[in-house]
Amino acid sequence: MVNRRVMICLDGKKQADRALDWYLENMNKPGDHVVLVHCSQFQLHIGLPGLAVNVEHVSKQVQEAKDKCDEIMSKATAILRGKDIQAYTVIKNSQKPHEALLEAANEEKVDHIIMGTRDLGAIKRAFIGSVSTEVVRHAAVPVTIVKWEG
Numbered sequence: 001m002v003n004r005r006v007m008i009c010l011d012g013k014k015q016a017d018r019a020l021d022w023y024l025e026n027m028n029k030p031g032d033h034v035v036l037v038h039c040s041q042f043q044l045h046i047g048l049p050g051l052a053v054n055v056e057h058v059s060k061q062v063q064e065a066k067d068k069c070d071e072i073m074s075k076a077t078a079i080l081r082g083k084d085i086q087a088y089t090v091i092k093n094s095q096k097p098h099e100a101l102l103e104a105a106n107e108e109k110v111d112h113i114i115m116g117t118r119d120l121g122a123i124k125r126a127f128i129g130s131v132s133t134e135v136v137r138h139a140a141v142p143v144t145i146v147k148w149e150g
Contacts, residue, residue, distance in 0.1 A: 007035045007110040009101055009135075012072045015116030019146040020076055023114050024083065027144070034087040036076050037104045038069055039097040098134035105139060113143045 008023055010016045023034070073089040080087040090108060092100035105113055117132045136143045 003031045003033065004029065004112065005033045005035060005108060005110045007037055007101075007105055007108065007113045008076070009113065009115035010036055010038050010072050010076055011097075012038075012068065013116070013118075015118055015146070015148045017116075018148055019114050019116040019144075020079065022144075022146040024079075027112075027114070028083075028085065032085060034080055034085055035104070035108045035110055036073055036080075036087055036089045037092065037101060037108075038072055038089070039092045039094055039100040039104075040065055040069055041093075041095060041097060098131045098138070101131070101135055102138055105141060110141060112141055113139055115143070115145060117145050117147060 006023065006027065008016075008020050010020070069091055073091070077087055077089060090104050092104055094100035101113070101115075104110075113135060115132055115135065117130070132143075132145050136145065
């Protein structure tokens with residue numbers, strides 16, 4: 001058995017779904033342990049400082065973020081379990097997703113990272129940055145970037 005720990009980054013977008021499919025089609029080996037990682041960029045909007053907080057609105061925001069995360073992870077976990085692949089989920093919250101993903105990779109001691117890319121052009125990437133570029137630059141393990149073919 002190989003016993004690799006492969007991290008697949010998921011964000012609910014089709015590019016991340018393609019990365020999971022790519023792993024299944026091209027890299028999956030018996031004995032793999034898959035770590036599904038989602039980084040939530042949840043921002044709590046509580047209103048203006050000094051004004052009363054609408055607790056119901058805040059609770060709704062929190063529940064919506066949790067539901068989205070649960071949906072993403074449940075779908076991917078079901079796919080892997082349906083193929084008898086051992087998997088577990090890790091959820092991070094950060095305004096800098098690349099840092100959270102790198103932290104997860106280190107904490108979970110993964111051997112490989114797989115993630116999708118939005119395939120930003122050079123100008124957009126220069127202005128808004130690229131999570132995949134930052135992960136590739138700073139990861140201590142190999143990273144596979146799966147290009148979206150859509």
